Amino acid sequence: MDKLHINSLIENIHKQLLPQIHIESIDPHNPVEVHHLPEPWQLLGQGNYAAVVYHPDYPDRVVKIYAPGRPGFDEELEVYKRLGSHPAFSECLYAQNSFLVLKRLYGTTLYDCMHFGIRIPPRVIRDIDAALDYARDRGLFPHDIHGRNVMMHQGKGLVVDVSDFLHMEGCYKWNHLKIAYYWLYLPIFYPLGIGVPYPVLDIVRKTYRQLSAWRK
Ligand SMILES: Nc1ncnc2c1ncn2[C@@H]1O[C@H](COP(=O)(O)OP(=O)(O)O)[C@@H](O)[C@H]1O
Ligand SMILES: [Mg+2]
Incomplete structure (x- = not known):
């Protein structure tokens, strides 16, 4: 431009x-x-x-x-x-x-991929991991990495929201998301290619927030 x-x-x-x-x-x-x-x-x-x-x-x-x-x-x-x-x-x-x-980053958030039943291949997760490592190398602290803050475009992973990367305290959202990806998503949702209604995704999101709050 x-x-x-x-x-x-x-x-x-x-x-x-x-x-x-x-x-x-x-x-x-x-x-x-x-x-x-x-x-x-x-x-x-x-x-x-x-x-x-x-x-x-x-x-x-x-x-x-x-x-x-x-x-x-x-x-x-x-x-x-x-x-x-x-x-x-x-x-x-x-x-x-x-x-x-x-x-502008073109792509679909992983949250929307879940909703529409768009398959998220493991490469997307690996790309995001590599991007977060790059951010760490630059003295940043990846934070608040959840389904609405990461996207997929042409089979590649993107990180769309970096606003909290100066916060030094630990954040486990991305690790938890990866566990859910490998243990639940890849064996069940990925082969079926089925979408999850937004109200259900919202319940998962809110339950996760409640559980995280109790842990503190
Ligand atoms: N650079 C971008 N290109 C395309 N879409 C974007 C971009 N930045 C944000 N978005 C979209 O806007 C949404 C909200 O932006 P985000 O940066 O996550 O805001 P917040 O800091 O309030 O969480 C994202 O989930 C994504 O869908
Ligand atoms: Mg965001």
Whole structure:
């Protein structure tokens, strides 16, 4: 993307997107709600802290906007600086006041793969492991790696959310996800290729959170 192109995207963000978008984070454990998004912006994803959107004229870029009152913007910027360029991660092209312009990662979150019954081959898990090792080599601490923060694209694994990688305390989500992958998913779901309804995935997600809270 040339400089002129990114400048017009930024102008668009300031003139059109930011004054009109309405995001609310009701509970930090559940995805934010996007009450209003001006045309022609498209919603790409909702995290627990931020919404991710894109403009059809700039399809290879996304804008991640933190919901009012949710922290993490400065940390995420710092993480992208440390990560540099790696095929399994996005890159930050511009950032200001709670929004970041990122390289778009094409793919399907593993959470959605589970829902739609899209087969996740072991290579995806190995790619993500390698990407997390790369992040560790860069002095970061992979954190909060769960099904909505990792994606699959053309059989390869991607890490879509690096916002908590400065947090030094241990995080077992990815290890637990891998155990579930090798012991449950690969022998049962993978051969059948069946999808799991969102309400069931939601129960798994919430039960996991409860169990983790009790362990502490
Ligand atoms: N660079 C990107 N390219 C494409 N989709 C993205 C990108 N970053 C985030 N998303 C989508 O937006 C969702 C929310 O973004 P995320 O960074 O996880 O927000 P949060 O920090 O609030 O959890 C992700 O699950 C993913 O579907
Ligand atoms: Mg996330």
